[in-house]
Amino acid sequence: MTQPTPLMPHATASWLVDNTALTFEQVADFCGLHILEVQAMADDLTSAKYTGRDPLRSGELTTAEIEKGQNDPNYRLKMFKVPVTVNRTKGPRYTPVSKRQDKPDGIAWILRNHPEVSDAQISKLIGTTRHTIAAIRDRSHWNIANITAKDPVTLGLSSQRELDAMIAKAAKGKPDDEETAARLGSDREALIEELRAARQAQARIASEAAQEAEAAAWLAAKRAAENEEQAPPPAWGE
Numbered sequence: 001m002t003q004p005t006p007l008m009p010h011a012t013a014s015w016l017v018d019n020t021a022l023t024f025e026q027v028a029d030f031c032g033l034h035i036l037e038v039q040a041m042a043d044d045l046t047s048a049k050y051t052g053r054d055p056l057r058s059g060e061l062t063t064a065e066i067e068k069g070q071n072d073p074n075y076r077l078k079m080f081k082v083p084v085t086v087n088r089t090k091g092p093r094y095t096p097v098s099k100r101q102d103k104p105d106g107i108a109w110i111l112r113n114h115p116e117v118s119d120a121q122i123s124k125l126i127g128t129t130r131h132t133i134a135a136i137r138d139r140s141h142w143n144i145a146n147i148t149a150k151d152p153v154t155l156g157l158s159s160q161r162e163l164d165a166m167i168a169k170a171a172k173g174k175p176d177d178e179e180t181a182a183r184l185g186s187d188r189e190a191l192i193e194e195l196r197a198a199r200q201a202q203a204r205i206a207s208e209a210a211q212e213a214e215a216a217a218w219l220a221a222k223r224a225a226e227n228e229e230q231a232p233p234p235a236w237g238e
Contacts, residue, residue: 005032006060007083008053010041010156015052017042021070022077030061030077034160037153050156058083103128104143106152107136113149117170125158125166 006012009031016027017038024042028035041050055061059081069075103126110122111133119130135141152158 003079004082005159006030006053006055006079007058009033009159010037011050011053012055012060013038014041014050015054016066018052019054020066022066023073026069026073026075026077030079032159032161034153037160040154102150102155102157104132104136104141104147105150106155106157107133108147109149109151111137111149114167114170117166121166121170125162126152127157 010033013027013031013033016022016030017024024035024038027033028038031038056063056066060079060083061077062080065077065080069077106126107122107128110117110126119133122128122133123130132141136144136147141147153160153163
């Protein structure tokens, strides 16, 4: 079972890189990040600068646990105290004010590299509107001249796991949410029922037409026989 990530993965990773001798792999694994993200932090190549967050003070790690990791590069850090998070069930994804100006760059990157992703999925991941996504796609955005496609993970707009999950979901063609899936299923069932009813109606009409034709033929034959019986016999010598 995968353990939860720190409350602030990037800030925690930044602190671990600056204050411990843990390997990039250990930091990336504990924080739920890609190893290249951690390496970029160490090389000071990230476009976003993170203020380190001490996992010892938050109780997510202990000094003994860090020492185990420093002594054994293959050791996987275990979280001591799971962070308490508040799950948002409705509303757009919250993005810090300092990051909001980077949203168009992240949207442009997804549109360019993963066209299979739907607008609804991008909106949920980045925390933006479909109107903004459409404006960037058709290049009618007011600031399109200054928008540069950049990885949303590098920008700090999402985690690598969230981005990978979204791309995998889009590749499989899954509905965006359960409501959409339910609606599609309901529409499909309604269409099948409508087609079934139409076939039954056509079969009934065809059966009635055949019965009417058979009855008409029988009646015509009966009248012809009656006319032959009622016809006067031919005169003698004719």
